[in-house]
Amino acid sequence: MIDEIGAARETALTQVAAADSLESVTMLGTQLLGKKGPLAQLKTKLGGLSTVDEKKAAGSAVNEAIQVVTAALEFRNIELSEAALAARVQFESIDLTEYADRPTRGHAHVVTQAWERLEDVFIGLGFQVAEGPEVETDWHNFEALNMGEGHPARGEFDTLFVDHAPAGGQPGRTLLRTHTSPVQIRTMLEQEPPIYIVAPGRVFRRDTPDATHMPVFHQIEGLVIDRNITMADLAGTIEAFTKAFFGADFSSRLRPSYFPFTEPSAEFDIQRPDGSWLELGGCGMVHPNVLIAGGLDPEQWSGFAFGFGIDRMAVMRHQVADIRDMYVNDIRFIEQF
Numbered sequence: 001m002i003d004e005i006g007a008a009r010e011t012a013l014t015q016v017a018a019a020d021s022l023e024s025v026t027m028l029g030t031q032l033l034g035k036k037g038p039l040a041q042l043k044t045k046l047g048g049l050s051t052v053d054e055k056k057a058a059g060s061a062v063n064e065a066i067q068v069v070t071a072a073l074e075f076r077n078i079e080l081s082e083a084a085l086a087a088r089v090q091f092e093s094i095d096l097t098e099y100a101d102r103p104t105r106g107h108a109h110v111v112t113q114a115w116e117r118l119e120d121v122f123i124g125l126g127f128q129v130a131e132g133p134e135v136e137t138d139w140h141n142f143e144a145l146n147m148g149e150g151h152p153a154r155g156e157f158d159t160l161f162v163d164h165a166p167a168g169g170q171p172g173r174t175l176l177r178t179h180t181s182p183v184q185i186r187t188m189l190e191q192e193p194p195i196y197i198v199a200p201g202r203v204f205r206r207d208t209p210d211a212t213h214m215p216v217f218h219q220i221e222g223l224v225i226d227r228n229i230t231m232a233d234l235a236g237t238i239e240a241f242t243k244a245f246f247g248a249d250f251s252s253r254l255r256p257s258y259f260p261f262t263e264p265s266a267e268f269d270i271q272r273p274d275g276s277w278l279e280l281g282g283c284g285m286v287h288p289n290v291l292i293a294g295g296l297d298p299e300q301w302s303g304f305a306f307g308f309g310i311d312r313m314a315v316m317r318h319q320v321a322d323i324r325d326m327y328v329n330d331i332r333f334i335e336q337f
């Protein structure tokens, strides 16, 4: 009898271990532990045993077998539930690791932002955007701008010359443009008036870097050529720009100054809401010699030009103490703007 119980228990355990679905575990449960199951059948035979000891031993063997099979069924049930859940999670999961190492989205450098905003404001005022080369001829950078050979004003632009002569250039007379003003000449030679352009761009000077100077920096040039343009149009444009770019509570003024390529010339300042004045750039009426170099008749056409430093404007706008900080490319600094 004990052997029979042992055999029935082993068979039941093998069946439970082989069950491969939650449904088959449930079915096996009724089969193995139900009234007609093998262990229940054996229980009914206990009465036929001859001694009390035999009955006792066989009785507890059957009960133990029932307990073991019940536990095995429960265990198999848990095992299969967990496997089903793991399979579902695996099936429904989305692999996010491919996003984990991606760099975060950056933004334009503070000088680029200023450059783009300046373009936007001037486009809003009816200007078009023009550009010229960074490697220029001496003629475009100086001579056509009324700074002939030996003109003292050339000394103010600490010029970087380049050895080679690109098409149209001459050895020793080719340079990195010291300002965006040569774009005035190129535009006049390329397009018929009326001209309303701004030309932002990179310029180069043999300046030693300090808190307000860089050897490579950015300017924006403005040029208007039309009939009957006067100094009042220049002042009005500067004022409209100041309000559009800085805000309605800013205003501007012109102060007499000197540039070889404008006559009369002025510096323009802006007044901040606290009343303080800030120098922004140079401007003036285009000199007749410059109009002639640009192929225009000064009797028919007149115009004004202006130019100022974009980097200095960005520095002022964000109250950065040292212009050099903007070019160290320290991410902790750059991220602030």
Ligand code: FA5
Residues within 6 Å of the ligand: 178, 179, 180, 181, 205, 207, 212, 213, 214, 215, 216, 217, 218, 219, 221, 259, 262, 280, 281, 282, 283, 284, 305, 306, 307, 308, 309, 310, 311, 312
């Ligand atoms: C000019 O370069 C003239 N071409 C501007 C002009 C255009 C006048 C049209 C009249 C008509 P200036 O050398 O002052 O002028 O430079 C203009 C601006 O460039 C300065 O006001 C300043 O904001 C900026 N700037 C000059 N040098 C540096 C430098 N080393 N680093 C950063 N910004 C500079």
